[in-house]
Amino acid sequence: MEGLAFLGKSLAGLLGPWQIFYALGATLVGIVIGILPGLSATLGIALFTTLTVRMPPTEAILILICVYVGAIYGGSRTGILLNIPGTAANAAATIDGHALAMKGQAGRAMGISTTGSVLGSLFGVACLATLTPALAEAALKFQAFEFFWLALLGVLMSGSLTGNDPLKGWLMGFLGLFTAQIGLDGIHAHERFTFGWNDLTGGIALIPALVGAFGFAEILIVLAEPARKAAINAVDTILPRIGDVLKYWKTILRSGAIGVCVGILPGVGEDMGAWASYAAAKRFSKEREQFGHGSIEGMMAAETGDNAAIPGAIIPALALAVPGSAPAAVLMAAMIIHGVQPGPMLMVNQPQFAYDVVAITLVATLSILVFGLIMVKPLLWVLRVPRSIIMPVVFVLCTLGAYAISARIFDIWVMLVVGVVCFFLRRQGFPVAPFVLGIVLGDIVDKSLRRGLVLSDGDLAPFFSRPIAGALAAVALLTVLAQVPAVRALFARKT
Amino acid sequence: MRRGADRYFAVGWIVFGAAVLAASWRMDRLENLHINPWSAPGLMPGVLGALMIVFGAALGLRALRQPIAPSETNAASAARVTLALVLCVGYAAGLLGHGLPFWLTSAAFIFLAILAFRWLDRDAETPGLARLAASSAAIALGAALAIGLLFERVFLVRLP
Numbered sequence: 189m190e191g192l193a194f195l196g197k198s199l200a201g202l203l204g205p206w207q208i209f210y211a212l213g214a215t216l217v218g219i220v221i222g223i224l225p226g227l228s229a230t231l232g233i234a235l236f237t238t239l240t241v242r243m244p245p246t247e248a249i250l251i252l253i254c255v256y257v258g259a260i261y262g263g264s265r266t267g268i269l270l271n272i273p274g275t276a277a278n279a280a281a282t283i284d285g286h287a288l289a290m291k292g293q294a295g296r297a298m299g300i301s302t303t304g305s306v307l308g309s310l311f312g313v314a315c316l317a318t319l320t321p322a323l324a325e326a327a328l329k330f331q332a333f334e335f336f337w338l339a340l341l342g343v344l345m346s347g348s349l350t351g352n353d354p355l356k357g358w359l360m361g362f363l364g365l366f367t368a369q370i371g372l373d374g375i376h377a378h379e380r381f382t383f384g385w386n387d388l389t390g391g392i393a394l395i396p397a398l399v400g401a402f403g404f405a406e407i408l409i410v411l412a413e414p415a416r417k418a419a420i421n422a423v424d425t426i427l428p429r430i431g432d433v434l435k436y437w438k439t440i441l442r443s444g445a446i447g448v449c450v451g452i453l454p455g456v457g458e459d460m461g462a463w464a465s466y467a468a469a470k471r472f473s474k475e476r477e478q479f480g481h482g483s484i485e486g487m488m489a490a491e492t493g494d495n496a497a498i499p500g501a502i503i504p505a506l507a508l509a510v511p512g513s514a515p516a517a518v519l520m521a522a523m524i525i526h527g528v529q530p531g532p533m534l535m536v537n538q539p540q541f542a543y544d545v546v547a548i549t550l551v552a553t554l555s556i557l558v559f560g561l562i563m564v565k566p567l568l569w570v571l572r573v574p575r576s577i578i579m580p581v582v583f584v585l586c587t588l589g590a591y592a593i594s595a596r597i598f599d600i601w602v603m604l605v606v607g608v609v610c611f612f613l614r615r616q617g618f619p620v621a622p623f624v625l626g627i628v629l630g631d632i633v634d635k636s637l638r639r640g641l642v643l644s645d646g647d648l649a650p651f652f653s654r655p656i657a658g659a660l661a662a663v664a665l666l667t668v669l670a671q672v673p674a675v676r677a678l679f680a681r682k683t
Numbered sequence: 684m685r686r687g688a689d690r691y692f693a694v695g696w697i698v699f700g701a702a703v704l705a706a707s708w709r710m711d712r713l714e715n716l717h718i719n720p721w722s723a724p725g726l727m728p729g730v731l732g733a734l735m736i737v738f739g740a741a742l743g744l745r746a747l748r749q750p751i752a753p754s755e756t757n758a759a760s761a762a763r764v765t766l767a768l769v770l771c772v773g774y775a776a777g778l779l780g781h782g783l784p785f786w787l788t789s790a791a792f793i794f795l796a797i798l799a800f801r802w803l804d805r806d807a808e809t810p811g812l813a814r815l816a817a818s819s820a821a822i823a824l825g826a827a828l829a830i831g832l833l834f835e836r837v838f839l840v841r842l843p
Contacts, residue, residue: 239838355745359696359738366703366731373724376713380724381706404771411767412760415804576800580770580793581826587775588830592840597780600843604775608768616688634727641721 194540195317198547207250207551214251215555216563218258222274223266223570224578226410229259229275229458229515230624231402234395235585237522238592245526245541250548252522253502256515257309257552260458260494261560264301266571268294277458277497280466280490287482295564296429300484302560303433304440304491309553311444311492312451312499317546319452320535323507324542327532330508332643333651336636337660339629342454342510343622344667349456350514351619354671360618364626365633367392374635387598394521394627396590396599397606401620402514403586404607407579409614415575436488439469443492450493451500455625457513458497465493499549506530506542510629514621517628525593687751693743700735703728763803770796785842786831794823 202211214236221232232255240248263274267282268289281301288297330338343365347357370381371391382388433440443465450461469489470479479486501512502519509531511517520530528534528541535542559567590603610620644650652658669675710725712718774792779785797819801809809815834840 239834242839355738355742359735359742362731362734362738366728366735369728369731375722376716376718376724378711378713378724380710380728407771408764408767411800412764414759414763415800574801574804576804577797577822579800580796580823581830583771583774583796584789584793584827584830587779588834588840588842591779591843592834592838595841595843597843600775600779604772608772611764616692618692637727637730638722641726642719646721 191317191321191543194543195546197540198543199550201246201544202250202547202551207247210247210251211254211548211551211555212558214254215258215552215559218255219262219265219556219559219563219567220570221255222259222262222264222278223567225266225270225272225274226406226575226579227259227274227582228402228406229256229263229277230398230518231406231586232256232259233515233518233522234398234402235589237395237518237525238589240522241525241593245523245528246544246548248526249519249523249528249545250551252519253545253548254552254555256519257495257498257549257556258559259515260498261301261305261556262567264305264491265298265564265568268297268301269568269571275458277462277494278490279459280462281487281494283466283480284483284486284490287480288484288487291482293482296484297487298560298564299429300432300487301491302557303429304443304488305495306553306557306560307433307440308444308447308492308495309498309549309556311441312448312496313546313549313553315448315496316499316503316549317543319448320503320507320542320546321539323503324532324535327508328536330532330656331654332636332640333654333657334660335508335632336640336651337657337664338454338508338510339632339636341660341664341667342629343626343633344455344664345453346455346457346514346625347619347622348667348671349460350621351617353617356616356618357622358668360613360620361622361626364623364628365630366626367397367623368627368630369634374631375638387596392602392606392627393594393599394518395593396602397627398518398624399586399590400603400606400608401610401624403589404583404603405610405614405620407583407586408607408611410575410579432484432488436485439473439485439489440492442468442472443489444496447493447496448500448503451497451512452503454504454508454510454512455514455622457501457621458494458515461497461500462490462494465496466490502545502549506534506545507532509632511625514624517625521628687746689742689746693739693746696739696742697736700732700739702732703735704732707732763800766799766803767796770799780843786827789830790820790823790827792823793826794820797822 218232221227233252236252236255240251259275260277263278264281264285266272266274267278268285271282271286273279273282285297343361347361348354351357371389373380379389446465446468447461450456450464466486466489469485470476473485475485501516505511505516505520511520523530587600590599614620640651652661707725707729712723778788798816801815831842835842
């Protein structure tokens with residue numbers, strides 16, 4: 189009941205004209221970011237963090253979550269019409285979405301995308317409202333040992349699942365964790381790896397690094413290839429069909445649950461939510477042969493899964509300060525910039541804020557429904573704007589975005605260096621998401637390891653013998669061992 | 684191409700990890716402050732350096748076991764990347780923050796970048812160079828002024 193009262197107060201606070209304007213405007217911008225291949229939800233949130241830094245926390249987070257939800261939703265447009273997913277989260281929906289477009293049912297595919305996205309987000313919002321307080325309460329029992337493994341597990345899982353090569357993903361995660369060690373250490377305020385350079389004393393700021401990794405690197409990747417002309421197919425009616433919802437209600441519920449669970453896993457993200465939901469839908473479907481050839485059920489599962497993963501990824505960010513995905517990591521960093529401290533104590537110190545986030549996610553969901561119904565066709569003109577026009581303008585925004593938070597030229601240098609390094613690493617198959625998770629979680633991993641060792645006087649046993657720490661350690665070790673060919677061969681022989 | 688490059692990247696990771704490990708080992712352990720030795724600032728970076736060495740070695744060993752695929756060098760792509768790097772780094776590191784007005788440097792960068800890449804991507808429908816330059820200049824000036832005003836007047840950011 190107390191939770192409902194908080195939620196009611198949060199919703200009432202979002203009904204003002206400015207709040208509605210912010211929600212609709214930010215969702216629209218998010219959809220455009222999602223539609224444009226090369227611009228990701230993570231970059232959108234990072235750029236808007238710099239723009240909203242002087243706003244009150246609730247309004248700033250309202251804008252950021254609306255950009256987040258809008259971008260993940262908007263990316264399917266490009267996938268359906270051009271067979272190029274607008275964001276990584278839309279790759280699974282692209283398979284059947286584009287197949288439907290080739291059959292002259294692009295509008296229907298977009299209607300399914302809207303239905304799946306809205307229902308997935310609503311399912312996720314319900315889980316966000318109920319699971320966040322429960323998880324935060326459970327996490328009150330966590331000590332440094334548990335937080336160390338939880339944060340390390342986030343980086344390892346992100347490394348395993350966000351690229352094609354876990355070994356490269358883990359290396360990028362370690363690089364991110366190392367990047368977070370630069371500057372004053374969190375316990376004794378001792379300078380590490382600053383080489384006497386004053387600008388490095390404050391460390392590598394997250395937003396410039398993010399803008400470099402997801403913005404500048406992506407701009408270089410897009411500009412490296414010649415532009416392909418967008419050939420947009422004719423679009424039939426985009427109105428969602430009730431019949432699709434009724435026919436596939438089991439798939440929707442299953443995909444929502446899978447999306448939320450995958451979202452909660454530290455560092456995994458919306459793309460895995462979509463793929464896991466798609467795979468499960470195919471496994472249980474009576475129309476399995478249609479998957480990959482324009483399956484309504486497959487499209488519905490993928491879109492429900494990736495949008496349900498958004499609130500799922502926010503749950504551990506709020507309750508444990510361990511984000512479930514790269515965009516959620518930026519969102520968490522934005523909360524910290526605005527004076528909110530995510531983690532188990534959030535429900536004790538600022539319970540209203542947790543319910544503000546629930547209400548905001550609900551508003552963002554309703555906003556994508558509005559745009560899904562009335563703005564699909566007008567928004568498609570964005571696809572006709574050449575990338576050679578968009579990318580230079582985006583680079584100016586990236587440069588100013590990196591600079592804006594602290595007004596330091598040094599942050600522009602950070603953006604450039606991180607962008608160039610990530611560009612070359614990405615070209616060799618090193619994924620960027622674990623690097624970002626590493627930067628966000630580096631402080632927790634460092635402080636938790638040292639605090640744990642101080643508490644145990646150098647004894648490693650509590651890192652493995654405490655029940656939750658032991659379970660997290662086992663999962664972390666299995667995550668790595670499962671990728672070792674010799675171990676896999678051994679398991680294959682035994683089974 | 685990747686497997687061949689992995690050998691060099693593995694060496695890079697091992698060298699970088701070793702450098703981090705060495706720097707962490709040599710880092711002040713603050714013994715003069717009588718801190719708990721398990722809270723020494725170099726502990727975590729040292730662990731990360733060691734992990735980079737181990738995983739970098741695993742990457743190298745895996746790359747050695749696999750045949751090197753023929754290199755797929757794409758000269759056109761490399762030229763485009765070089766052009767993008769020169770324009771972007773020249774603008775962000777060379778022009779911004781050196782006293783020139785933001786709108787002017789940004790308009791110049793956007794104009795050059797749009798013109799160069801639209802010209803590289805030109806097809807039968809692309810207008811002639813003069814019209815392309817005029818439209819690129821209009822977009823560049825409009826975008827630079829709009830971004831500058833947005834950040835300076837709405838978001839109260841002091842422009843570089």
